[in-house]
Amino acid sequence: MVQAMVAITPEGCTGCDLCITFCPFEALLPLSERPADHRHAKRPVVVVEASCVGCLSCIGSCPTEALHEVLSPPDNVASPLLHPPPAPATEPVKRWSRDGTPWS
Numbered sequence: 037m038v039q040a041m042v043a044i045t046p047e048g049c050t051g052c053d054l055c056i057t058f059c060p061f062e063a064l065l066p067l068s069e070r071p072a073d074h075r076h077a078k079r080p081v082v083v084v085e086a087s088c089v090g091c092l093s094c095i096g097s098c099p100t101e102a103l104h105e106v107l108s109p110p111d112n113v114a115s116p117l118l119h120p121p122p123a124p125a126t127e128p129v130k131r132w133s134r135d136g137t138p139w140s
């Protein structure tokens with residue numbers, strides 16, 4: 037079975053944050069700091085691979101098409117979700133319930 041995941045093209049991410057609320061697993065988070073070589077003024081959003089389950093709910097939410105689907109090769113011996121790379125330093129994002137109270 038082919039494992040779907042998402043990736044963000046760093047050069048295309050303006051840091052608009054639109055995609056963040058589309059992820060039910062809080063796997064899209066802003067970097068704590070803007071990398072010195074980033075071409076946009078605002079820090080980018082990254083995929084925290086340890087949290088991404090590949091549901092693809094976020095696909096289509098990015099206005100610059102920086103967010104895209106990637107597939108791991110079908111001959112992988114283990115899911116990449118089992119061995120995620122070290123998580124980057126990210127900022128938490130407050131989320132809100134329907135009655136306006138924060139739940140995290």
Ligand code: SF4
Binds near residue numbers: 087
């Ligand atoms: S694929 Fe699903 S879990 Fe992964 S970042 Fe997108 S919405 Fe979140």
Ligand code: SF4
Binds near residue numbers: 048053
């Ligand atoms: S919607 Fe696209 S440009 Fe905006 S933060 Fe997400 S990946 Fe970056």
